[in-house]
Amino acid sequence: MNQPVLNLSPKVSDEVRKTTCYMCACRCGIDVHIKDGKVAYIEGNRDHPVNQGVLCAKGSAGIMQHNAPSRLRSPLKRVGERGEGKFEEISWDEAYDIAAGWLEPIRKEDPSKLAFFTGRDQSQSFTSWWAQAFGTPNYAAHGGFCSVNMAAGGIYTMGGAFWEFGQPDWDRTKLFILFGVAEDHDSNPIKMGLGKIKKNGAKVVGVNPIRSGYNAVADDWFGVTPGTDGLLILSLVHCLLKAGKIDLTYLRDFTDAPVLIDEREGPTKGLPLKDDDGHALVWCRKENRPRCYDAEDVDPDLNGAWEDGDVTHRTVFHALAHKYLDPQYAPEAVAERVVISATRIRGLAAEIARVAFDEAIELDHEWTDFRGRKHTKMVGRPVSMHAMRGISAHANGFQTCRALHTLQILIGSVETPGGFRFKPPYPKSAKIHPKPHCKVTPGAPLDGPHLGFTHGPEDLCLREDGTPARIDKAYTWENPMSSHGMMHMVISNAHAGDPYKIDTLFLYMANMAWNSSMNTSGTMKMLSDKDENGDYVIPHIIYSDAYSSEMVAYADLILPDTTYLERHDCISLLDRPICEAEAAADAIRWPVVEPDRDVRGFQTALIELGSKMGLPGFVKDDGSPKFTDYADYIVNHERRPGIGPLMGWRGNGDDTGRGSVNPAQLDRYIENGGFAIQHIPENAQFYKPWNMAYQEWAVEIGLFDKASPYLFTLWCEPLRKFQLAAEGHGDRQPPDHLRDRIKATMDPLPIWWDPMEVHGGQGTFTVTALTQRPMAMYHSWGTQNAWLRQIHGTNPLYVPTEIWEGQGFGDGDWAKVSSPHGDITVPVVHMPALNRNTVWTWNAIGKRKGAWALHDTAPEAKEGFLLNHLIHELLPPKQDGMRWSNSDPITGQAAWFDLKVKIERTPAPADGRAKPDTGSQASPVGKGPRTLAWEV
Amino acid sequence: MHPAPSVILFSSLAGAGFGLLFFLGLGAPTYDGVIAFGFYVIAYALAVGGLLCCVFHLGNKKNAIKSYSQWRTSWLSREAWCAVGALLTMGLFALGQIFFSVNWQPLGFIGAMLSLGTVFTTSMIYAQLKTIPRWNQPATPGFFLLAALAGGAILSANIDMALALLAGLGAVTAFHWWKGDRRFAEAGSTISSATQLTGTVSLWEKPHTGQNYLTHEMVYQVGRKHAVKLRVIAMGLMVVLPLLVLLVFGPHHVPAAIAVLSHLAGVLVQRWLFFAEAEHVVGLYYGAHTDRQAVA
Amino acid sequence: MTALPSSTDKKLGLVIDLDTCVGCHACVTACKGWNTQNYGAPLSDQDPYGTPSGTFLNRIHSFQTQPETGLARTTHFPKSCLHCEDAPCVTVCPTGASYKRAEDGIVLVNEDACMGCGLCAWACPYGARELDQDAGVMKKCTLCVDRIYNENLPEVDRQPACVRTCPAGARHFGDLGDPNSAVSQLVADRGGVDLMPEQGTKPVNQYLPPRPRDTISDVLEGDEDILAPYLAPVAEEPKGFLGWLDKTLEKL
Numbered sequence A: 001m002n003q004p005v006l007n008l009s010p011k012v013s014d015e016v017r018k019t020t021c022y023m024c025a026c027r028c029g030i031d032v033h034i035k036d037g038k039v040a041y042i043e044g045n046r047d048h049p050v051n052q053g054v055l056c057a058k059g060s061a062g063i064m065q066h067n068a069p070s071r072l073r074s075p076l077k078r079v080g081e082r083g084e085g086k087f088e089e090i091s092w093d094e095a096y097d098i099a100a101g102w103l104e105p106i107r108k109e110d111p112s113k114l115a116f117f118t119g120r121d122q123s124q125s126f127t128s129w130w131a132q133a134f135g136t137p138n139y140a141a142h143g144g145f146c147s148v149n150m151a152a153g154g155i156y157t158m159g160g161a162f163w164e165f166g167q168p169d170w171d172r173t174k175l176f177i178l179f180g181v182a183e184d185h186d187s188n189p190i191k192m193g194l195g196k197i198k199k200n201g202a203k204v205v206g207v208n209p210i211r212s213g214y215n216a217v218a219d220d221w222f223g224v225t226p227g228t229d230g231l232l233i234l235s236l237v238h239c240l241l242k243a244g245k246i247d248l249t250y251l252r253d254f255t256d257a258p259v260l261i262d263e264r265e266g267p268t269k270g271l272p273l274k275d276d277d278g279h280a281l282v283w284c285r286k287e288n289r290p291r292c293y294d295a296e297d298v299d300p301d302l303n304g305a306w307e308d309g310d311v312t313h314r315t316v317f318h319a320l321a322h323k324y325l326d327p328q329y330a331p332e333a334v335a336e337r338v339v340i341s342a343t344r345i346r347g348l349a350a351e352i353a354r355v356a357f358d359e360a361i362e363l364d365h366e367w368t369d370f371r372g373r374k375h376t377k378m379v380g381r382p383v384s385m386h387a388m389r390g391i392s393a394h395a396n397g398f399q400t401c402r403a404l405h406t407l408q409i410l411i412g413s414v415e416t417p418g419g420f421r422f423k424p425p426y427p428k429s430a431k432i433h434p435k436p437h438c439k440v441t442p443g444a445p446l447d448g449p450h451l452g453f454t455h456g457p458e459d460l461c462l463r464e465d466g467t468p469a470r471i472d473k474a475y476t477w478e479n480p481m482s483s484h485g486m487m488h489m490v491i492s493n494a495h496a497g498d499p500y501k502i503d504t505l506f507l508y509m510a511n512m513a514w515n516s517s518m519n520t521s522g523t524m525k526m527l528s529d530k531d532e533n534g535d536y537v538i539p540h541i542i543y544s545d546a547y548s549s550e551m552v553a554y555a556d557l558i559l560p561d562t563t564y565l566e567r568h569d570c571i572s573l574l575d576r577p578i579c580e581a582e583a584a585a586d587a588i589r590w591p592v593v594e595p596d597r598d599v600r601g602f603q604t605a606l607i608e609l610g611s612k613m614g615l616p617g618f619v620k621d622d623g624s625p626k627f628t629d630y631a632d633y634i635v636n637h638e639r640r641p642g643i644g645p646l647m648g649w650r651g652n653g654d655d656t657g658r659g660s661v662n663p664a665q666l667d668r669y670i671e672n673g674g675f676a677i678q679h680i681p682e683n684a685q686f687y688k689p690w691n692m693a694y695q696e697w698a699v700e701i702g703l704f705d706k707a708s709p710y711l712f713t714l715w716c717e718p719l720r721k722f723q724l725a726a727e728g729h730g731d732r733q734p735p736d737h738l739r740d741r742i743k744a745t746m747d748p749l750p751i752w753w754d755p756m757e758v759h760g761g762q763g764t765f766t767v768t769a770l771t772q773r774p775m776a777m778y779h780s781w782g783t784q785n786a787w788l789r790q791i792h793g794t795n796p797l798y799v800p801t802e803i804w805e806g807q808g809f810g811d812g813d814w815a816k817v818s819s820p821h822g823d824i825t826v827p828v829v830h831m832p833a834l835n836r837n838t839v840w841t842w843n844a845i846g847k848r849k850g851a852w853a854l855h856d857t858a859p860e861a862k863e864g865f866l867l868n869h870l871i872h873e874l875l876p877p878k879q880d881g882m883r884w885s886n887s888d889p890i891t892g893q894a895a896w897f898d899l900k901v902k903i904e905r906t907p908a909p910a911d912g913r914a915k916p917d918t919g920s921q922a923s924p925v926g927k928g929p930r931t932l933a934w935e936v
Numbered sequence B: 001m002h003p004a005p006s007v008i009l010f011s012s013l014a015g016a017g018f019g020l021l022f023f024l025g026l027g028a029p030t031y032d033g034v035i036a037f038g039f040y041v042i043a044y045a046l047a048v049g050g051l052l053c054c055v056f057h058l059g060n061k062k063n064a065i066k067s068y069s070q071w072r073t074s075w076l077s078r079e080a081w082c083a084v085g086a087l088l089t090m091g092l093f094a095l096g097q098i099f100f101s102v103n104w105q106p107l108g109f110i111g112a113m114l115s116l117g118t119v120f121t122t123s124m125i126y127a128q129l130k131t132i133p134r135w136n137q138p139a140t141p142g143f144f145l146l147a148a149l150a151g152g153a154i155l156s157a158n159i160d161m162a163l164a165l166l167a168g169l170g171a172v173t174a175f176h177w178w179k180g181d182r183r184f185a186e187a188g189s190t191i192s193s194a195t196q197l198t199g200t201v202s203l204w205e206k207p208h209t210g211q212n213y214l215t216h217e218m219v220y221q222v223g224r225k226h227a228v229k230l231r232v233i234a235m236g237l238m239v240v241l242p243l244l245v246l247l248v249f250g251p252h253h254v255p256a257a258i259a260v261l262s263h264l265a266g267v268l269v270q271r272w273l274f275f276a277e278a279e280h281v282v283g284l285y286y287g288a289h290t291d292r293q294a295v296a
Numbered sequence C: 001m002t003a004l005p006s007s008t009d010k011k012l013g014l015v016i017d018l019d020t021c022v023g024c025h026a027c028v029t030a031c032k033g034w035n036t037q038n039y040g041a042p043l044s045d046q047d048p049y050g051t052p053s054g055t056f057l058n059r060i061h062s063f064q065t066q067p068e069t070g071l072a073r074t075t076h077f078p079k080s081c082l083h084c085e086d087a088p089c090v091t092v093c094p095t096g097a098s099y100k101r102a103e104d105g106i107v108l109v110n111e112d113a114c115m116g117c118g119l120c121a122w123a124c125p126y127g128a129r130e131l132d133q134d135a136g137v138m139k140k141c142t143l144c145v146d147r148i149y150n151e152n153l154p155e156v157d158r159q160p161a162c163v164r165t166c167p168a169g170a171r172h173f174g175d176l177g178d179p180n181s182a183v184s185q186l187v188a189d190r191g192g193v194d195l196m197p198e199q200g201t202k203p204v205n206q207y208l209p210p211r212p213r214d215t216i217s218d219v220l221e222g223d224e225d226i227l228a229p230y231l232a233p234v235a236e237e238p239k240g241f242l243g244w245l246d247k248t249l250e251k252l
């Protein structure tokens, strides 16, 4: 038997270049194999802290993104009408002239006439710095419609959040509970973590209306009714409190549970009592008197009571116990709403109690807390939790996120072994974050960073006349704690000229004419709408994209970006770094291949535009450009003396974090595989917010300038401050129509309310409609990828059994899906493992005809559809005709998942096309080839 | 299975062609000169034409020659051998008859056997496949052979023989259909055996939203009603009509011609069904054929 | 060649953990990427920017199951060549292009001999072979034969691309002929199974079935409730609760 002789050791490539993936925001390290100077194969970088060698479906398909026919080729100037996609190619010089021609006058007269908003880019510390120098208050990234509830809920409660800013202690956890996650930003780490948990025989619980992906591998699935997690969580809290299964030591020593709340009537009622230098007061059991919480020998009394004249000040914990022991939170009371039996709720609570207290972990690491007390071990409660948009993308999301963190804190599982751990630069108290700034001076920079954390009415972004200072109305009484801005309101506000008209809308990396917007068809109209003299209502639109997206067709001027393999980027500690719980880390991208098109990295373009306009910080005293390009900025820019965008190899190459500029820094990053990592000392790895060893380490590498320990805040003081204002205290007062809402929603302790009542149209729309991230697709980008679009080329609406049978659906059927706002006609598919009152589809699969260099036959533009047409950025009108934004009343988080619909069986459309028809756009880059066999 | 025209044409035409060669090889009938030439032209046209069709079906024709290498194990390879064997020997035999009016009968006999062998090996290519239970039954070679012989008999004007063979073909074909409808369940492959998952199993999402080679090639399905209609048509054209015509009008050119055409048309329909109705077990991974699987 | 080796020195294959696979398709594109640049003709795509279809050696199906009682489940189900011991795809091949390696049992297609007749794909019960529409030759999982022995790759990387990339660690590669190998142990511990045993192909690849699901509250529903003590109330009313609190704080 003669077998052919095989070459078992073929040459893999000429060279491997290590950089950072950008097929999504997870920022895994990649080994790019280069053959004959071309990208031949991409695999994971084994040494990289984020992905340790693995790649997801998108990452491995990066080569098809890099060679996508949809890549833009040169700057474009619109020649047709907005939306048509008719452009002429122009030079970069002409592009800059046009842009400066629009922007320079604005800056002189009123910088707020520029609205500059960016998508999921990872250079926000740079783009915001540019916007600050320009002087407009109208800057934000996409966080406002993404998951700000998760971020703000976490930071206001415990000085750090889930998102990609923290992680479960994957190696030690014994029970992992996942709320409302399909994929998240930490795509690979979560999958790797689930793998570890399964390997260690630990338990995974998935709380999600839909049982797919992570929830398919979950050992137990809780198919909760959308929007009711708050109830479920507070019911768990109820059970655990009632059984005394809470970590009293942890609560006493590290949280505000023992802090005394002011009981006196008046402007301070309900605020934590403080001493003269602002330290919260607790009742000391030893000395039977109120004392400042951080005194070395204080013994805080969780049940302390201070008889102060005619009032008795009691503790946060006292209030909390009274609130959640109330029978309204008993499993029996909530079971029907969340459609999970009381038995299963108890079962989960009992399992949490068992694991937290019977399987407690003890690590023999000595450590010293902020009171100077020595501890001989680190005790851990190996119950970890993670959550994302499933709970945050509802109008009650902020309070639900706080409820979840309250649960974690009550059992002492935050920053302890086996529980949830922060990644640098977190933990970081909300108090030491910047506050929002909005003071505009013509021809000058803004008075400070745009985004930050408000701590009371005094921090709101309002003009003298009380009207919103920002175009998106962030940090106003409508949503006082909108820490990430409200990108989803920009276009409709700019179109309505409310709060004011703008001149130029400048967008970067956000497909706002499509999947990125609520009310997509409406948004397309607003972008192309004209006034009585035939001018566009939004006069100028500048957009930077790398590909021929839907949004491109709606812009007047296109600044074409490179692909992620062709440019410098920096994933910085000043922004959203790649840190791990054990280490600080940051990374770069660098051009592993040169672009073959007339395109430039957007950050470089911003630098060139900035220096052309002579923006402060972008030019030397003689007016000449300060930075040649983004790489130059990355190396030479300093935020604070010694602190720059990158932490690694500073000074002469030996300093990390703090240190002077090192011209060879980027080379050192490239040598090291594109990233730098600095490990946290062992005795500083847990209890970080209170662990002096960590605090000192953080100061040393420049995370902050002085040690800043703090208490977790179960009682959210800012919320109470806004409530007090709504009750009539203080000189900054909310408009009357908002008083009741503020009083009702901004409770200093987590509460739950039904966010969807207002969407039901008096019982017409009863089914919740959701979307999920497909693991193998990234929003709209994935579709231009020849491999990925074969996996997700269409997206049926998945329907649970009751509705499927109720409507008499069969294979290949279609449905008319309507909301208070409109209707769509789409194909349906049956899915039993689904909450009985929920339908859903994959996010952002539907495409507009002509976009992404696809042929008109593309299924994405035929059966593919967006749910977004049904979601309005405003709530249905109230009795008084008022329309509030479809957002969380506290943070302004877009409430994507509050969508309520009606579903009716309908004959399949004759043309087989999903409705609505959004027309088509010309392609500035032509169409893709008919066959593909990409071998380098 | 996807009813590829090339393969259907091949198996129907070649079948009849080799059937005719079989009779010519046996010397029933025996002619010489022009008449013999005429018969052989028809036979070779059908057989070679059929074989060519099947070469069109190949993705990489330049390697077709290699298909002679695996006769020890591969029915397709054996078919290739039989086919050339049959065509060559019958070719020599034909030369003798046409030009020298001699019958090298032993040669003809071998040729006849090889012709039949070709049809049999062809049938075994399908019959051997466990993955397609409908094909994986003795009646498959049964009707391939009978169809070839019946066609050959009519073409070679062995009318009495033809009558008997047509009847037999009808019976075996009917049985093949009857059995075929039960084979999938008998074979015992189910979506549960395919996935080894417990509970009632159904497909939620296909691996890719688009089509692929497998779904094109193997997850083809025909409507039940449609299939029944076609079975009636096939049986009518392939067996009933030729039988009647031959019974009523006997061995005259025109009726024989009608019989042949009707029969061949019927065989084409029957072969189309043979593919179109065939359920490949891989369909189970794509949510197909679950109506055919054994109820566990 | 088309005859199967009477026995193979090793039985290299994959073990796929259905309890852990999250259905992310990472192994699908990693496979496509590697095998487009390596072994044989590239894996082509037809009408890639219109109505696309293409050659993939590894695909993820997703199934839903409804147990007798309890909640419906979803299982993500990766499938590539199972490198069967009794591989029908090999014996049917007329050209000898399709063969099983004697040294490690890997089933391969020698593209220089393949005539693209498709018969082997018909013979495979698992849909593990796809005729590349551009090259006209049969494509199938090579078990990354050009990685696992490749001296140009670091030792750790001498494993299939799909295994190396699987974020959840749901794919395991090894010698299933050696009862002491890690993969054989895993199969033994977790009760690994053959797909379609009735087809008699004796697959080398093994599948680890999902572990039991939705068990948290069973104990509570059962007569003897082991979790109940964990929720035994310390008091019914807030007042009593705070009493308990004081007592406990004393002890701290």
Ligand SMILES: Nc1nc2c(c(=O)[nH]1)N[C@H]1C(S)=C(S)[C@@H](COP(=O)(O)OP(=O)(O)OC[C@H]3O[C@@H](n4cnc5c(=O)[nH]c(N)nc54)[C@H](O)[C@@H]3O)O[C@H]1N2
Pocket (backbone or CB within 6 Å): A119, A120, A142, A145, A146, A147, A508, A509, A510, A511, A512, A515, A516, A517, A544, A545, A546, A547, A548, A549, A550, A551, A561, A562, A563, A564, A602, A771, A778, A779, A780, A781, A843, A867, A868, A896
């Ligand atoms: N129904 C529904 N809608 C949603 C959501 C939902 O859950 N349901 N999710 C919302 C959320 S959280 C988000 S974050 C948004 C995301 O929506 P978007 O932020 O719009 O995300 P994409 O469409 O992926 O990317 C935006 C644009 O970035 C471009 N791009 C890609 N790479 C580059 C590059 O390197 N440089 C430049 N300059 N541009 C590039 C793409 O071509 C695309 O046009 O969608 C929101 N929309």
Ligand SMILES: Nc1nc2c(c(=O)[nH]1)N[C@H]1C(S)=C(S)[C@@H](COP(=O)(O)OP(=O)(O)OC[C@H]3O[C@@H](n4cnc5c(=O)[nH]c(N)nc54)[C@H](O)[C@@H]3O)O[C@H]1N2
Pocket (backbone or CB within 6 Å): A024, A025, A120, A146, A147, A179, A180, A181, A182, A183, A184, A185, A186, A187, A207, A208, A209, A210, A224, A225, A226, A227, A228, A229, A387, A388, A389, A390, A391, A394, A770, A771, A772, A773, A774, A775, A776, A777, A778, A779, A897
């Ligand atoms: N592959 C891939 N990865 C991505 C992205 C992508 O497009 N593709 N996008 C990135 C971006 S911008 C973001 S913001 C993140 C978002 O990551 P995720 O937070 O995972 O966002 P979604 O995919 O919207 O998933 C929301 C999940 O919450 C569930 N859900 C909805 N409502 C409720 C509820 O009321 N309660 C509970 N418990 N669950 C609910 C939905 O069923 C869904 O599973 O993903 C990032 N990562």
Ligand code: SF4
Pocket (backbone or CB within 6 Å): A021, A022, A023, A024, A025, A026, A027, A028, A051, A054, A055, A056, A057, A058, A059, A060, A187, A188
């Ligand atoms: S998760 Fe995937 S797409 Fe995102 S960075 Fe990592 S490999 Fe790239």
Ligand code: SF4
Pocket (backbone or CB within 6 Å): C080, C081, C082, C083, C084, C087, C088, C089, C090, C107, C123, C124, C125, C126, C127, C128, C129, C140, C201
């Ligand atoms: S899985 Fe299919 S292709 Fe692979 S060896 Fe088995 S039968 Fe052959």
Ligand code: SF4
Pocket (backbone or CB within 6 Å): C092, C093, C094, C095, C096, C097, C098, C109, C113, C114, C115, C116, C117, C118, C119, C120, C121, C137, C138
């Ligand atoms: S397609 Fe190629 S490998 Fe498959 S049977 Fe035909 S010749 Fe053999």
Ligand code: SF4
Pocket (backbone or CB within 6 Å): C030, C031, C032, C034, C035, C057, C058, C080, C081, C140, C141, C142, C143, C144, C160, C161, C162, C163
């Ligand atoms: S082993 Fe290699 S060829 Fe086979 S599926 Fe995995 S990656 Fe693809």
Ligand code: SF4
Pocket (backbone or CB within 6 Å): C020, C021, C022, C023, C024, C025, C026, C027, C028, C060, C076, C078, C165, C166, C167, C168, C169, C170, C171
């Ligand atoms: S990579 Fe792993 S987890 Fe993802 S689909 Fe493949 S086997 Fe499943």
Ligand SMILES: [Mo]
Pocket (backbone or CB within 6 Å): A145, A146, A147
């Ligand atoms: Mo997002």
